[in-house]
Amino acid sequence: MAITAAMVKELREMTGAGMMDCKKALTATEGDMDKAVEFLREKGLAAIAKKANRVAAEGIVATILSDDHKTGAIVEVNSETDFVAKNADFQAYVARVAAQVLATNAETMEAFMSEPWIDDASLTVEQALSQKIAIIGEKLSIRRFEKIVSKDGVLATYIHAGGKIGVLVELTTDASGDAVYDCGKNVAMQVAALKPKYTNRDEVPGDFVEHEKEILKAQAMNENPDKPENIIEKMIIGRLNKELKEICLVDQIYVKDGDLTVKKYVDSVAKEVGSAIAVKGFVRYETGEGMEKREDNFAEEVAKQMGM
Numbered sequence: 349m350a351i352t353a354a355m356v357k358e359l360r361e362m363t364g365a366g367m368m369d370c371k372k373a374l375t376a377t378e379g380d381m382d383k384a385v386e387f388l389r390e391k392g393l394a395a396i397a398k399k400a401n402r403v404a405a406e407g408i409v410a411t412i413l414s415d416d417h418k419t420g421a422i423v424e425v426n427s428e429t430d431f432v433a434k435n436a437d438f439q440a441y442v443a444r445v446a447a448q449v450l451a452t453n454a455e456t457m458e459a460f461m462s463e464p465w466i467d468d469a470s471l472t473v474e475q476a477l478s479q480k481i482a483i484i485g486e487k488l489s490i491r492r493f494e495k496i497v498s499k500d501g502v503l504a505t506y507i508h509a510g511g512k513i514g515v516l517v518e519l520t521t522d523a524s525g526d527a528v529y530d531c532g533k534n535v536a537m538q539v540a541a542l543k544p545k546y547t548n549r550d551e552v553p554g555d556f557v558e559h560e561k562e563i564l565k566a567q568a569m570n571e572n573p574d575k576p577e578n579i580i581e582k583m584i585i586g587r588l589n590k591e592l593k594e595i596c597l598v599d600q601i602y603v604k605d606g607d608l609t610v611k612k613y614v615d616s617v618a619k620e621v622g623s624a625i626a627v628k629g630f631v632r633y634e635t636g637e638g639m640e641k642r643e644d645n646f647a648e649e650v651a652k653q654m655g656m
Contacts, residue, residue: 349379363388364487366474368462404487405636406430408439408511410446413503417529420503421449422516423493424633428486433511433635438488441480442511448473449493460493494631501628504532508540515539516631519614523623531617531625537603538610539630544597547629552592564588598627 351374359370359381365388373391377383407426413419425442427433447466454460465476473490481488494516496503501520507513515536521528538544546552561584568575568583575583593599598611605613610627618625 351375351379355379355381359384359388366461366472366478367458368472368474369478404428404489405639406433407488407491407635408433408442409507409514409633409635410442410511411505411507411514411516412443412446412450413505414450417498417502417504417524417532419450419495419497420505420516420518421446421493421495422505422514422631422633423449424491424514424635426489426491426636426639427484432484432486432488435484438480438484439511445473445490445493449495452495457490457492461490492633496629496631498628502528502532504529504536506533506536506540508537512635513540514633518628518630519625520628521618521623521625523618523621523625525621527617527621528625531614534604535597535610535614535627536630538600539597539632541603542600543632544600544630545595546597547627548598549592549596552596557588560588560591564591597630 351371355374356367356370359365359374360367362381363370363385365373369388369391370384373384373387374381377387404426406429407424409422409424411420411422423442423446425438425445427438432438444466448463449460451466452460452463454463461472461474461477463473465471465473468476471479477488477490496516496518498518501518502524504517504519506515506517508515517532517536517539519528519532519535564584564587565580568580568587572580572583593601593609598609598614600610602608602610602613608616614625614627
């Protein structure tokens, strides 16, 4: 019997087991759904079934760099509770997931989850995750990852609040060494703190600028109905520039020195090391951003599990 993607999806939703494990179970049982469930239970791979529909919006972000700072990776792994996110075993596991990302060539989550696990090639990444879920006792999820290979510079990272925010920054430069790496880390701290949307103004979409101009024009005309159009236009330009300075990283006021912008700070380091440095880009992950967080009180959850 041909095993379809729909069958695999159905079994996965029923058991919470990994995609490849579901396919293997269906193949072994010739597509019999009930027998496939039993197959997974016997293998201990359906242990997470009751957790499949829970919300995992806590967790941590981890980053890792190669020794030469040319390759970097960032990953977010979610758990259900902050209690587990602070667990040493969970944190060690996330560090290994980051190492897996550093070594991977996968461009999609599906391909990544199907790879041999870095610490045991007999398992896939997904199977190793299933085992970790069974051990920890909460739903865990590898939510997203990104790997950057710098061809014309170096990478730096910063982790804030024990993994609540993680940042990966790429600098374009011919230089290397502690001064450059510290510069990258300081820029990464800036990204963590002020959450820019873009690296520089060249990245800002034209339609975004035009939309903002329309809003700013309406605001200016409502506030100053008697002002001539040329004055309104100057006001729009001034307000737009102010907004762009807030959302573009290199134009932001540098958090460690209010007299400098980020670009001026980077330029000062470039002058110090005798080589040009520019911020090429960044990745910023904040744990659980955009996700619906559970509202359960942890003590109440423990009481529920103990039948109190």
